[in-house]
Amino acid sequence: MLLPDDPSLYFEKLVVLAIPNCRLTGEIPSWLSKSTNLQVLDLSWNRFTGAIPNWIGGFTNLFYLDLSNNSFTGNIPKSLTRLQSLSIRDVSFEDPSQDFTFIYRLNENARNMQYTNIFRFPPMLDLSHNNLSGPIWKEFGNLKKLHIFNLNANILSGSIPSSLSEMTSLEVLDLSNNNISGSIPESLESLTFLSKFSVANNNLSGRIPSSGQFQLFPNSSFEGNHLCGDYLLQCQLEAPDNKPSRTGESDSDSDIAIDFSYGMALGFGLSLVIVVFRQQLFSF
Structure with a gap:
């Protein structure tokens, strides 16, 4: 089913639009x-296609955006990094609804959570389970009011911006x-409110941060990568040929020690031959 795309439609006072799991198709009108x-x-949980519109980032009051479990393509609009209600201002409601139940579910395995006041919704940006590509913009660090940031199950590439550590409410x-x-x-160690973290099944490598909330995350948060750390394989970041010698010995000192050991073995062998020869000589 398609949402009507009539340009004459105009809903100036629309505050909440929640139509999840309705098998809607096409693009966002x-x-x-x-x-x-x-x-x-x-x-969420529809069959929308096409790109996520840039104009969504211009909604100055938007603090809860769930477009998960669709078929959106293209890059994440950079305009989403400028959502004002998730960056510089607190959300407030002049007339919060008290007679309508809102349903919120974090993922398909979680139980439904009911709210009678949308003010209690967690500030969220959920774009998971789509076909989004391109980078994770470093400007997402601007969203200091955001509590839930979910990009799971896309085809995003590039690196994790260190600026995500500025999302201090995550x-x-x-x-x-x-x-x-x-x-x-390592800057993500400063996210003191972080209770769930996962980078599983990517192409990450190197050492897992070990301070802050990272002491609490299970191995499953890091599996499917080439990571190492206290909770996985021991890190071996140096090549074997570059391992420093023990007690500060230089290569020449090691060579001398090896030559000396060979000399000791050879000398002991010759001494044994001489002793045996003399014993046989005196026996006659």
């Missing part, structure tokens, strides 16, 4: 760009099942 008062937009950061490379920035 352009008339929605006029609903500039939107605070909650949930189009509780969930899921970057798993992508094509992300490089290492895990």
